[in-house]
Amino acid sequence: MSECTERSEGGMPSQHGMTGKRIVRPYGDTTGDGMVQVSFTLPVPHDKRAEGAAVQLANKMGIDPALLVHAKPMGEGFTFFVVYGRVNHLVDLSAVRVVERDYPLLSAREVNALVKRQLRRKLSVVGACIGTDAHTVGIDAILNVKGVAGEKGLEYYRELKITNLGAQVSVPELVEAARVERADAVLVSQVVTQRDAHLHNTREMSAAFREAMPVGRRPLLVVGGPRFDESQAAELGVDRIFGRGTTPGEVASYLVHALVTNKKARVA
Incomplete structure (x- = not known):
């Protein structure tokens, strides 16, 4: 190479x-x-x-x-x-313009402490692969306690409440699950990229959440996958995009940054 x-x-x-x-x-x-x-x-x-x-x-x-x-x-x-x-x-x-990490990388102990002290309840996270995407390796690497490359997933964080819906979840099912679980954040993994399926699915998801939930009540929308361009977050209607090589610690640190330590009103 x-x-x-x-x-x-x-x-x-x-x-x-x-x-x-x-x-x-x-x-x-x-x-x-x-x-x-x-x-x-x-x-x-x-x-x-x-x-x-x-x-x-x-x-x-x-x-x-x-x-x-x-x-x-x-x-x-x-x-x-x-x-x-x-x-x-x-x-x-x-x-060259890239999306730099603009938040501190925290340990699991630091994440738990911040959520417990400032949020005073467990931070609810709903994850899924949407559409026809049946590849759960990405979402499981971030959410499952076994994690990836020796780093434990978000289920390991005691102050995070994780709901992993698995694969081939429809957008209406995801919206309803987020409502039932009172999700603070929704994590979506998209591996299948033929005919830009990952882009179409993401736009459909963001539009559905904006239609279903009022301003200020929408959960943080985060998507990830190997073929996403991290600079397209605003274009796709989500709050953050994570690319290949993302670790559970990076995602957990971002969630705490966006929802706890740097809480801001998001335009729905």
Whole structure:
């Protein structure tokens, strides 16, 4: 896999000049060589023509020269390719915009203490995979006591009341469960992304909560999944988006930040 090395626009190591630009280009075999590796599948059987098509596609992507390093049939009429080559594109790091964590990362003990002292009741959390999504690995990693990568899930936090509805939950069922459980927060995991299903489901969910609950009564809406863009929260009508690699501790810390220590009225 290629890495990015900080460079100047002329290819020499970058200097932070008056413009404030920080230019990087991909790193493959040698510093600043612009080498990248990409993989893709084409709906064609594996033969010489298919390999030529893969190289042509790579050229159109700006990879020149493009070296085909792997080609393998993927069932009838499909071929998987790996292409290695050079690109001339540069990236200005000073122009990159990402969603930074704007709240402190707390331990389970700190989360429990804050909820108990300031909320004076258990913080109610309802979680689910909505629509036709049957992949519970994401929601279970955050909610189940076993957690993920050695970090315990939210069920481990004694001051959090967790309701895990599981998979393939309809939006009306989720809204009703949130009402019954008097949810402070609703966590939704979306893994299936074909035809942007995760985006459609999220918009449907946020619209349903706004229609069903008055201003100030809506629970915090949080979604997560490997293909979400964390900067799309406002566009999708939710309060927060978590991407791949999110831990239960990050989610718990955010919930406490938003609902306990930094409580603000949210526009419904």
